[in-house]
Amino acid sequence: MSAAPGTVALVGGGPGPVDLLTVRALRLLRAADVVIADRLGPADEIGAELRAEALLIDVGKRPGHHPVPQAEINHLLIAHALAGRAVVRLKGGDPFVFGRGGEEFAACLAAGIPVEVVPGISSAIAVPQAAGVPVTHRGLASTVHVVSGHDVDGPRGPSAATLAALADAAVTTVVLMGVRALPGLIAAALAHGVPPQRPVAIIENGYTPRQRTTRTTLGEAVRAAEQAAVRSPAVIVIGEVARAGLLLPAPTSLAAVAAPVAAGPAL
Incomplete structure (x- = not known):
């Protein structure tokens, strides 16, 4: 495990098309070691923007089917960041508009993980x-x-x-x-x-x-x-x-x- 923690970026993926991501969102995605992605937003198209060695983890929810509970998502963010990795949490829309971004932000801060929020189009x-x-x-x-x-x-x-x-x-x-x-x-x-x-x-x-x-x-x-x-x-x-x-x-x-x-x- 790295002596210094990595980082977490809560990135708003917008409504879906990759070309509606912000410039900052694309920059962070292209530099990420780990991307933890929701079902909505640009998740289906984002693979072409990632480094070949980047790890893409699907935690997307569907109506009546939430395979990865929020507590486990929080754990993934923190565990990968504590291992010294640059983590992007890719969310549909905007992280703070019904995206549970506030919960993930608070969890990272409580664990001592540097975290930033990148807005997306809701x-x-x-x-x-x-x-x-x-x-x-x-x-x-x-x-x-x-x-x-x-x-x-x-x-x-x-x-x-x-x-x-x-x-x-x-x-x-x-x-x-x-x-x-x-x-x-x-x-x-x-x-x-x-x-x-x-x-x-x-x-x-x-x-x-x-x-x-x-x-x-x-x-x-x-x-x-x-x-x-x-x-x-x-x-x-x-x-x-x-x-x-x-x-x-x-x-x-x-x-x-x-x-x-x-x-x-x-x-």
């Missing part, structure tokens, strides 16, 4: 953009409320803050990891008095050849999602900015699925 902004949905729009939406589906899927349901955001026409609500939680979230919103005509866009597989968008309304969202067989990963946008035809041509029917888009429109 899917909360990038994936709607790829589908032509701006999360803010002058005269239409001036505030963004981002919530995890895990936080609204339970006996307590969505928080008062989330319900207030859904009810405010000037707020865009973005739900990450929310496909399973969608029926409960919609039921709670309607019971809270949110208008059933509030626009909804569900964007699956953002920034991949399989990207598609289901446009619907709050009152029809559950039926539309079932009809389209919506699956994770998906970003759900609820608010006036999700209105069909706002930026892109309106589909022929309200609950319509757009053609796949590999790399969103130039907005």
Whole structure:
């Protein structure tokens, strides 16, 4: 074991394409001894950017399947760094936006490991953009409320803050990891008095050849999602900015699925 510890960099991988990584992220990846990668983000394409001798460890989570618990991920970061290695923890989106980056940062500090955070483009902004949905729009939406589906899927349901955001026409609500939680979230919103005509866009597989968008309304969202067989990963946008035809041509029917888009429109 090396006398001096290595380093850990918590790197935001953005929404997927390697060319949306920051320059600093690429520099750290190319110099890394160990890369511990999530499922989302650029994990599938990153191998070409790594040194031949670099160790790539997949710790990606899938819905209902978390093969490597967070405590074990923390242990991997610390163990490799204590062995004197340069470690990159590659995360989808941004490390501090529902990425448990704060937990990993605290664990490294507690172990005496030098750690830095490299921001990435959050899917909360990038994936709607790829589908032509701006999360803010002058005269239409001036505030963004981002919530995890895990936080609204339970006996307590969505928080008062989330319900207030859904009810405010000037707020865009973005739900990450929310496909399973969608029926409960919609039921709670309607019971809270949110208008059933509030626009909804569900964007699956953002920034991949399989990207598609289901446009619907709050009152029809559950039926539309079932009809389209919506699956994770998906970003759900609820608010006036999700209105069909706002930026892109309106589909022929309200609950319509757009053609796949590999790399969103130039907005």
